[in-house]
Amino acid sequence: MVNRIEPGTVWVGDEKIPASVILWAAGVAASPLGRKLGVPIDRAGRVLVHPDLTIPGHPEVFVIGDLAALNDENGKLLPGVAPVAIQQGDWVADTIARDLENQPRRNFRYHDKGSLATIGRAAAVAQFGKFELSGYFAWLAWLFIHILFLIGFRNRLMVMIQWAWSYLTYERGARLITGSDELPGWTKEDSGATGASPVHPGADTNPLETAAVTITPPRH
Numbered sequence: 001m002v003n004r005i006e007p008g009t010v011w012v013g014d015e016k017i018p019a020s021v022i023l024w025a026a027g028v029a030a031s032p033l034g035r036k037l038g039v040p041i042d043r044a045g046r047v048l049v050h051p052d053l054t055i056p057g058h059p060e061v062f063v064i065g066d067l068a069a070l071n072d073e074n075g076k077l078l079p080g081v082a083p084v085a086i087q088q089g090d091w092v093a094d095t096i097a098r099d100l101e102n103q104p105r106r107n108f109r110y111h112d113k114g115s116l117a118t119i120g121r122a123a124a125v126a127q128f129g130k131f132e133l134s135g136y137f138a139w140l141a142w143l144f145i146h147i148l149f150l151i152g153f154r155n156r157l158m159v160m161i162q163w164a165w166s167y168l169t170y171e172r173g174a175r176l177i178t179g180s181d182e183l184p185g186w187t188k189e190d191s192g193a194t195g196a197s198p199v200h201p202g203a204d205t206n207p208l209e210t211a212a213v214t215i216t217p218p219r220h
């Protein structure tokens with residue numbers, strides 16, 4: 001397990017691995033709150049919920065979204081994405097209303113409406129059930145659907161204006177500042193070419209903590 005990252009070095013236990021470019025792809029951990037519940041959790045700290053999203057011994061306590069670990073009907077873990085969290089939120093509200101009317105509990109079922117991801121300046125991939133789309137039209141679908149799901153006309157308008165501005169001005173949407181030009185293999189040109197402003201973390205500074213991440217779709 002990686003336990004430390006320093007400029008130019010990744011530590012795996014006591015093993016030192018020299019590295020000039022370090023990409024972190026281990027995902028994110030669940031909130032530590034889950035561990036405090038005293039119920040079974042998985043390796044990522046997600047709470048193993050019942051099919052009705054409650055925890056063992058407490059039918060009145062629901063855990064939903066990224067903190068919940070629940071398999072779909074094919075035994076596959078539901079992904080940690082916003083649609084799952086939104087549907088679970090709606091479902092719990094509905095369950096509480098049903099409880100008040102003394103109606104029986106039902107199991108949560110996720111309705112996968114598909115997946116969308118941008119992969120370029122005017123390119124995306126989309127999958128809706130068996131239907132798959134890629135390229136410009138998938139990108140337009142991505143754009144339209146994301147704007148559509150925003151709440152309120154003002155929000156939609158503001159986001160559209162911001163995205164249009166970013167698109168037309170080639171503004172960078174994702175920027176990671178993860179190292180310094182003093183790292184082995186890095187030059188000042190590298191820093192300029194990537195648009196990243198080099199930071200110079202102190203000896204005690206964890207570069208992971210100093211990394212700045214801004215995600216503003218639709219970008220490349």
Ligand SMILES: Cc1cc2nc3c(=O)[nH]c(=O)nc-3n(C[C@H](O)[C@H](O)[C@H](O)COP(=O)(O)OP(=O)(O)OC[C@H]3O[C@@H](n4cnc5c(N)ncnc54)[C@H](O)[C@@H]3O)c2cc1C
Binds near residue numbers: 033067
């Ligand atoms: C970089 C990144 C990109 C992503 N991109 C996408 C994407 O493109 N599409 C997609 O569908 N999903 C995406 N996701 C996943 C998506 O953001 C999550 O699945 C979704 O936000 C989960 O919702 P949630 O309500 O469970 O948790 P969150 O949205 O994380 O909300 C939990 C909230 O609880 C608060 N909180 C935590 N502990 C406590 C506490 N003890 N007391 C009080 N408040 C607390 C947190 O501050 C937070 O505000 C992305 C996630 C990341 C990290």
